[in-house]
Amino acid sequence: MRETNFSHPSGGVIDLPLLVPSFSSKGFDFFTKGRSNPKKVFSFASNALKQFDQYLSESYLLSAYDIHHRHFQRPDRFFHKTALIFLDSGGYELSPEFDSSEPKITPMRKLDFTRDNYVNTLDALYKKHNENPLVIANFDWGTKNKSFEHQIRDARTIFRKHPDWASNFILKPDTNKGKVVEPDKVVPVIEELRSFNVIGVTEKELGKNLLDRLKRLTKLRLEMNRRDIRVPIHVWGGLDPLITPLYFFAGADMFDGVSWLRYAYNDGVAVNRESYPVLSGSPTLSNDLSIALAINENLRVLQGLATSLRLFASSGSPNFDMFEHKGDLLKKAYVAMRAKIPNLEEVSK
Numbered sequence: 001m002r003e004t005n006f007s008h009p010s011g012g013v014i015d016l017p018l019l020v021p022s023f024s025s026k027g028f029d030f031f032t033k034g035r036s037n038p039k040k041v042f043s044f045a046s047n048a049l050k051q052f053d054q055y056l057s058e059s060y061l062l063s064a065y066d067i068h069h070r071h072f073q074r075p076d077r078f079f080h081k082t083a084l085i086f087l088d089s090g091g092y093e094l095s096p097e098f099d100s101s102e103p104k105i106t107p108m109r110k111l112d113f114t115r116d117n118y119v120n121t122l123d124a125l126y127k128k129h130n131e132n133p134l135v136i137a138n139f140d141w142g143t144k145n146k147s148f149e150h151q152i153r154d155a156r157t158i159f160r161k162h163p164d165w166a167s168n169f170i171l172k173p174d175t176n177k178g179k180v181v182e183p184d185k186v187v188p189v190i191e192e193l194r195s196f197n198v199i200g201v202t203e204k205e206l207g208k209n210l211l212d213r214l215k216r217l218t219k220l221r222l223e224m225n226r227r228d229i230r231v232p233i234h235v236w237g238g239l240d241p242l243i244t245p246l247y248f249f250a251g252a253d254m255f256d257g258v259s260w261l262r263y264a265y266n267d268g269v270a271v272n273r274e275s276y277p278v279l280s281g282s283p284t285l286s287n288d289l290s291i292a293l294a295i296n297e298n299l300r301v302l303q304g305l306a307t308s309l310r311l312f313a314s315s316g317s318p319n320f321d322m323f324e325h326k327g328d329l330l331k332k333a334y335v336a337m338r339a340k341i342p343n344l345e346e347v348s349k
Helices: 044-055 064-068 075-081 115-129 148-159 183-195 210-225 244-249 273-279 287-314 327-340 344-348
Strands: 005-007 013-015 018-021 030-033 040-043 059-063 084-088 134-137 166-170 198-202 233-236 254-257 263-266 269-272
Touching: 018 084, 018 287, 030 044, 040 044, 044 075, 044 287, 059 064, 064 075, 064 084, 064 115, 075 115, 115 134, 115 148, 148 166, 148 183, 166 233, 183 210, 198 210, 210 233, 210 244, 210 327, 210 344, 244 254, 244 287, 244 327, 263 273, 263 287, 269 273, 273 287, 327 344
Parallel strands: 018 059, 018 254, 059 084, 084 134, 134 166, 166 198, 198 233, 233 254
Antiparallel strands: 005 013, 030 040, 263 269
C-alpha cells in the first residue's frame, strides 16, 4: 500500500500527503527597515512568515538563497514551532522562470548564490539547529544536465554532513538538451533512490503540459513501487488547489509553492487576489487587511485539501465525496487520467 506518513530521522512522524506553504523573495516586493546606512532590505515574504508562523505548525518551506542574502528577518526563530521545515537550495530563485501558476509580480532581484554558499548556509544552520526537523535539498541548480550518477554523488556529499536532517534529492534533466526528467533514464540508477528520504522533481521539469507531467510522474512512481522503494515524491512548485490533487492521483505525496501568497483561493480554484474583497462580501476592505485575510483563508483551504486527500487515499476505492470543492471536476479529471495513463490505478498499491 502507498505510505500514509513520513518519518523524519529525528523521530517525528507526519501524515501524507503534505501541502507545504513556501516563502520566497522571488517576485515579491522588498522593503527597508532600520535607520542604518544602508538600511536593511527584506522581502515581503519575510513579513508573511512573521505574521502567519503561528498557523504553520505542520510544515513550511524556505530557501537557503534568502537566508544567505538575509532577505528574511531571523527566520530560524520559528523552527521550533513546526513539525517539518523544508529548505530549498536556491534553484527557484536562481532560475529565470516562474512556476506555472505564478505571475511575474515584480522584477527579480537576482543575486549570486553558489554551491559553496549553500553548503556554508547549511553548516551554519546545522550548528544551531541540528535537532530541528529540517528536510534539505541537494544543490540541484548546479547538477542540471549532469548524469544521474553525478547528481547522486554530489547530493550525498551534501547530505552526509547533516545526518540528523532528512534528505530531499531533486532529480534534474540529465543531458545538455534535456528539459524534462525522463523516468526511463532514471531506471538504471533507481535503486540508489532508496537511500534518500524524499525524491523531488520540479513541476516544469516533468513536462511542457499537464498531461505529460502526470504521465511522467506516474511512470516514476510505478518504477519505484515495483522495486518497493517507498520513498515519497515531492513535486516542487505550484500548489494550485485544483491541480495538486491530480499530482497526488499520479503518485506524488508532497507539494509546495508560493501561489498561496499570490492568489486568493475561492471555491477550489486560485483567483486574482484583487477579487478577494468582493468574494468575501466586504468590497471596502483596505488592501493590507484584504491580503492578510486572503492568505489566512488560503491556509485554511490548504489544510482542508490535505485532509480531503488523506481521506481519499484511505477510502480504498476512488471516492470524491470528501472534497469540499470541485469534487465532480476532480472525478472527471481522474477518469480522464485513467484513460490516458497506463496503470494509473496501480499507483496507490
